[in-house]
Amino acid sequence: MKNITIYDVAKKAGVSPSTVSRVMGSSNHPVSENVRSKILRVAKELNYIPNIQARGLKTQNNASVGVIIPSIDNPFYPQLVRGMSDVAVGHGFSIYLSNCDREYALTDLQVQTMLEHNIKGILSVYIDRTTPSLEQFVERGGILVSLCGRNFAYPGAYNFQTDKVREAEIAVEHLISLGHKKIALIINEINCQIRADKLQGYRQALQKSGIAFNERYLYVYQEEADLADNTKNGDADRGRASVQMLLERSPEVTAILCMNDIMALGVCAELRNRKIRVPEEYSVMGFDDSFFSEFTNPSLTTVALEKYEWGKTLMQFMIDRLEALPDRSDSREVPNDLLVPVHLVERESTGVPRTDNLVIRP
Amino acid sequence: MKNITIYDVAKKAGVSPSTVSRVMGSSNHPVSENVRSKILRVAKELNYIPNIQARGLKTQNNASVGVIIPSIDNPFYPQLVRGMSDVAVGHGFSIYLSNCDREYALTDLQVQTMLEHNIKGILSVYIDRTTPSLEQFVERGGILVSLCGRNFAYPGAYNFQTDKVREAEIAVEHLISLGHKKIALIINEINCQIRADKLQGYRQALQKSGIAFNERYLYVYQEEADLADNTKNGDADRGRASVQMLLERSPEVTAILCMNDIMALGVCAELRNRKIRVPEEYSVMGFDDSFFSEFTNPSLTTVALEKYEWGKTLMQFMIDRLEALPDRSDSREVPNDLLVPVHLVERESTGVPRTDNLVIRP
DNA sequence: CTGAAAGCGCTAACAT
DNA sequence: ATGTTAGCGCTTTCAG
Numbered sequence: 001m002k003n004i005t006i007y008d009v010a011k012k013a014g015v016s017p018s019t020v021s022r023v024m025g026s027s028n029h030p031v032s033e034n035v036r037s038k039i040l041r042v043a044k045e046l047n048y049i050p051n052i053q054a055r056g057l058k059t060q061n062n063a064s065v066g067v068i069i070p071s072i073d074n075p076f077y078p079q080l081v082r083g084m085s086d087v088a089v090g091h092g093f094s095i096y097l098s099n100c101d102r103e104y105a106l107t108d109l110q111v112q113t114m115l116e117h118n119i120k121g122i123l124s125v126y127i128d129r130t131t132p133s134l135e136q137f138v139e140r141g142g143i144l145v146s147l148c149g150r151n152f153a154y155p156g157a158y159n160f161q162t163d164k165v166r167e168a169e170i171a172v173e174h175l176i177s178l179g180h181k182k183i184a185l186i187i188n189e190i191n192c193q194i195r196a197d198k199l200q201g202y203r204q205a206l207q208k209s210g211i212a213f214n215e216r217y218l219y220v221y222q223e224e225a226d227l228a229d230n231t232k233n234g235d236a237d238r239g240r241a242s243v244q245m246l247l248e249r250s251p252e253v254t255a256i257l258c259m260n261d262i263m264a265l266g267v268c269a270e271l272r273n274r275k276i277r278v279p280e281e282y283s284v285m286g287f288d289d290s291f292f293s294e295f296t297n298p299s300l301t302t303v304a305l306e307k308y309e310w311g312k313t314l315m316q317f318m319i320d321r322l323e324a325l326p327d328r329s330d331s332r333e334v335p336n337d338l339l340v341p342v343h344l345v346e347r348e349s350t351g352v353p354r355t356d357n358l359v360i361r362p
Numbered sequence: 363m364k365n366i367t368i369y370d371v372a373k374k375a376g377v378s379p380s381t382v383s384r385v386m387g388s389s390n391h392p393v394s395e396n397v398r399s400k401i402l403r404v405a406k407e408l409n410y411i412p413n414i415q416a417r418g419l420k421t422q423n424n425a426s427v428g429v430i431i432p433s434i435d436n437p438f439y440p441q442l443v444r445g446m447s448d449v450a451v452g453h454g455f456s457i458y459l460s461n462c463d464r465e466y467a468l469t470d471l472q473v474q475t476m477l478e479h480n481i482k483g484i485l486s487v488y489i490d491r492t493t494p495s496l497e498q499f500v501e502r503g504g505i506l507v508s509l510c511g512r513n514f515a516y517p518g519a520y521n522f523q524t525d526k527v528r529e530a531e532i533a534v535e536h537l538i539s540l541g542h543k544k545i546a547l548i549i550n551e552i553n554c555q556i557r558a559d560k561l562q563g564y565r566q567a568l569q570k571s572g573i574a575f576n577e578r579y580l581y582v583y584q585e586e587a588d589l590a591d592n593t594k595n596g597d598a599d600r601g602r603a604s605v606q607m608l609l610e611r612s613p614e615v616t617a618i619l620c621m622n623d624i625m626a627l628g629v630c631a632e633l634r635n636r637k638i639r640v641p642e643e644y645s646v647m648g649f650d651d652s653f654f655s656e657f658t659n660p661s662l663t664t665v666a667l668e669k670y671e672w673g674k675t676l677m678q679f680m681i682d683r684l685e686a687l688p689d690r691s692d693s694r695e696v697p698n699d700l701l702v703p704v705h706l707v708e709r710e711s712t713g714v715p716r717t718d719n720l721v722i723r724p
Numbered sequence: 725c726t727g728a729a730a731g732c733g734c735t736a737a738c739a740t
Numbered sequence: 741a742t743g744t745t746a747g748c749g750c751t752t753t754c755a756g
Contacts, residue, residue: 001502003422005749016727021751029752030725047498052478053418054749057732060365062415072434073444073670075653082435085461094475097459099447113456116414136409140363236657262654269657291437292624295598295631297659308435367733378743383735391736394741416733419748 004048013042024050056118064096065121065318066114068107071099074235075262075290076307077125083311084123091319100127102192108133115140121322123314124149128193143321145314150193158321158334160314162305164194167342168201169208171257171285171303174344176209180255180283180353184217186242186267187259188235191223198259198287216250235259239266247274254282254353261286261293261302268296268349279351289345298348306340313338366410375404386412418480426458427483427680428476430469433461436597437624437652438669439487445673446485453681462489464554470495477502483684485676486511490555505683507676512555520683520696522676524667526556529704530563531570533619533647533665536706538571542617542645542715546579548604548629549621550597553585560621560649578612597621601628609636616644616715623648623655626662630711641713651707660710668702675700 006020013020015035022029023039031039042048056062067084069077085095096119098110111133114122122137124146138144138156145158175183185202187195203213219242223234239258243266246253258264264286268278278284278298286293289304317338368382375382377397384391385401393401404410418424429446431439447457458481460472473495476484484499486508500506500518507520537545547564549557565575581604585596601620605628608615620626626648630640640646640660648655651666679700 003749006751007749017750018728018752019726021749022726025751027751032725035726049474049477051419051480051749052475053415053424053480054732055751056415057413057419057734057748058750058752060732071444072447073440075437075440078435078437078440082433082461085434085459089472095459097447097457099444110451112411113414116412118413118415236653265654265657268659269661272659291598292627292654292658295627295658296654297630297634299631365733368735369733379733380735380744381742383733384742387735389735392741397741413733416748417735419732419750420734420736422748 003051004046005051006048009039009043009046009048012046013039015039024048025055060118061120062118063092064094064117064119065123065315065322066096066098066111066119068098068100068110068122068124068127070102070126072097073099075292076260076288079291079307080125080311083308083313084315085311087312087315087319091323093319093322102127102129104129104131107131111137115142121145121318123147123318125314126192126194143318145318145321147310147314148194148197158317160334160339161336162310162339162342164197165201165204167287167303167305168198168257169205170342170344171287172202172205173209174301174346175255175257175283175285175350176205176211178255178283178350178352181211182214182217182250182253182353183211183255183257184219184246184250184253185257186219186221186239186246186263188221188238189223190220195259202257214250217253219246235262236266236269239263240270243267243270255350256282256284258284258286260288261290261300264300264302264349265292265296268298268300278349281354283350283353285350293345294347301347301350302345303342304345305342310339313340365413366408367413368410371401371405371408371410374408375401377401386410387417422480423482424480425454426456426479426481427485427677427684428458428460428473428481430460430462430472430484430486430489432464432488434459435461437654438622438650441653441669442487442673445670445675446677447673449674449677449681453685455677455681455684464489464491466491466493469493473499477504483507483680485509485680487676488554488556505680507680507683509672509676510556510559520679522696522701523698524672524701524704526559527563527566529649529665529667530560530619531567532704532706533649534564534567535571536663536708537617537619537645537647537712538567538573540617540645540712540714543573544576544579544612544615544715545573545617545619546581546608546612546615547619548581548583548601548608548625550583550600551585552582557621564619576612579615581608597624598628598631601625602632605629605632617712618644618646620646620648622650623652623662623664626664626711627654627658630658630660630662640711643716645712645715647712655707656709663709663712664707665704666707667704672701675702 006017010017010020020039022031023036088095100107100110108131115137121143126148128150147160190196206213221238221242256267258267264284267284271278285301287303289302293300293302368379372379372382382401384393385398450457462469462472470493477499483505488510490512509522552558568575583600583604618629620629626646629646633640647663649665651664655662655664
């Protein structure tokens with residue numbers, strides 16, 4: 001049971017394989033209209049299926065773009081990836097998705113695989129450790145577009161920086177404007193740039209308002225083996241655990257800023273367990289405006305990102321470069337107004353600080 | 363700038379290309395130990411990158427498995443896909459992910475693309491409209507494993523059926539055991555098998571308890587243009603809208619069963635808006651045990667599925683068949699104990715029905 | 725506008 | 741245990 005090839009189509013249509021190729025592929029070589037339509041008809045009759053692998057082998061190309069994210073099983077990414085996928089599919093591309101858990105070795109391995117597949121575009125999100133394969137990839141002319149990858153600054157990479165520092169500032173400023181002065185930050189281990197940036201934004205906003213940074217209000221959750229458990233999303237539990245600690249160590253705090261909305265959800269759940277009201281006793285706030293944040297009780301104040309739009313923009317940017325491939329001359333500068341800016345979404349979980357300064361003990 | 367090929371490696375190692383091929387690929391042809399290690403060393407020195415496309419062209423194969431789901435941007439799927447991805451990657455496979463939105467034309471197109479890529483395995487989840495490409499795919503010897511795809515019953519497809527009917531029964535039985543007799547069901551348009559099954563399970567459980575099915579308690583949300591808006595997850599809003607209708611049409615209901623947890627979240631949010639308490643006035647329940655359901659207020663009673671485990675199992679099943687490819691003789695019967703069963707997770711959103719039978723008017 | 729022919733990099737008979 | 745060789749199906753000069 002042999003495959004139908006352009007040769008079969010050519011023979012039946014009474015033309016040469018090259019002509020068939022020109023019609024089936026994305027060539028701009030001229031072909032007369034009646035020959036073209038005849039080929040198309042015959043191809044349909046024969047149920048011809050182009051062989052993409054053969055094409056890729058010949059053209060040294062691959063119509064997939066590699067997408068590297070920490071994990072699709074983190075509510076931040078599905079929308080982003082969906083945005084990417086929608087524009088990719090619209091342009092005849094597909095996505096090669098890698099869940100790398102921010103792990104160095106795994107990232108390297110996955111990029112290696114992309115190299116083996118002749119992938120020419122990699123979109124990397126919130127990953128900042130570059131790897132040998134990745135460098136090799138750009139050396140070989142691959143197009144690397146990274147979102148918030150701080151160490152990707154070698155030539156050849158397009159580096160989108162969304163301002164995570166500013167993002168955190170917006171949150172803290174909101175809290176301060178409400179009257180809060182003792183603001184805790186719960187965040188996972190500072191092992192990537194976006195977290196470092198958020199921490200910096202937190203400190204910066206405090207400073208601007210003349211509030212001293214208090215180390216005791218900083219809760220950095222050390223990730224351990226629990227990360228390996230892909231069965232559940234750990235951030236909520238980490239929020240839970242951290243708030244227990246907070247209630248011991250710095251109950252005088254009046255607002256709790258969480259690394260993301262999932263963590264904020266965990267924090268709210270734990271407070272509720274202990275019959276502590278949000279926002280009356282503690283204001284709680286997250287980041288990302290995850291899809292559930294509007295519907296929780298209390299609904300979550302958060303800083304929103306247009307994830308779906310960002311995904312689309314990033315992929316469009318990538319495809320523009322990919323399709324202009326031969327032109328290696330354009331600058332690696334990235335227009336910084338491409339991504340729609342973040343904004344505060346004020347909902348129920350934040351309010352004025354409680355007036356007493358009693359230490360609340362559950 | 364030419365690529366390094368097995369020929370280059372062969373020359374430098376002083377062996378033939380075939381030997382290199384046998385070492386680099388997954389051949390079981392014997393190669394002496396010192397030749398092997400020498401080749402490996404030289405390959406590393408030369409920074410040899412195997413060309414997967416060439417291999418695929420030759421072997422008529424592709425180490426990707428196609429995964430067709432409605433949308434990754436629906437909280438049900440990320441965990442499932444993560445499970446699939448983890449076992450795939452562990453076996454040297456990768457995933458070709460398709461968000462088909464249950465759309466016929468798009469599904470067909472995506473499968474067509476998989477065909478063009480020489481993909482030999484397709485995993486299809488909660489999709490029950492088969493398409494010409496899909497049939498062509500199995501005709502050509504492709505392995506199709508579908509989860510709850512009712513119309514995939516043609517020979518050549520492996521059909522995992524999780525019992526959606528039973529799943530709904532479990533939910534309704536729980537509600538009945540609590541004392542509820544007037545139970546509403548909010549569900550999206552019955553345009554796929556899993557929804558039809560849930561509806562059937564709902565009716566069946568009522569019947570078993572001698573409770574008459576009441577058409578007025580059935581809220582079928584007709585999906586319209588809103589589906590096209592990929593910007594947000596519509597189910598929560600649909601839950602919201604439906605509960606407004608419910609409060610008009612059948613406020614005497616005491617329990618509200620929702621198609622999934624997102625919808626339940628929307629329902630709870632709307633009830634809360636109207637100062638109606640859950641579960642005191644209305645019990646609310648969903649399906650899927652989404653990651654947030656444990657943390658909402660009230661936390662959601664739901665029917666849990668082991669999404670991550672299911673994904674792993676499904677992919678393992680697929681890879682087993684793929685690696686045994688030549689053996690087309692095995693039966694298409696699917697062991698029905700492979701997927702871990704669903705189970706009830708009782709949390710705060712359900713309780714005994716309110717005792718009065720007053721019509722609540724917000 | 726169309727055709728002939730070379731070759732992308734690999735694997736798998738088949739030979740040795 | 742190793743080598744030779746013939747394609748897999750396509751695109752793309754180059755020639756007409």
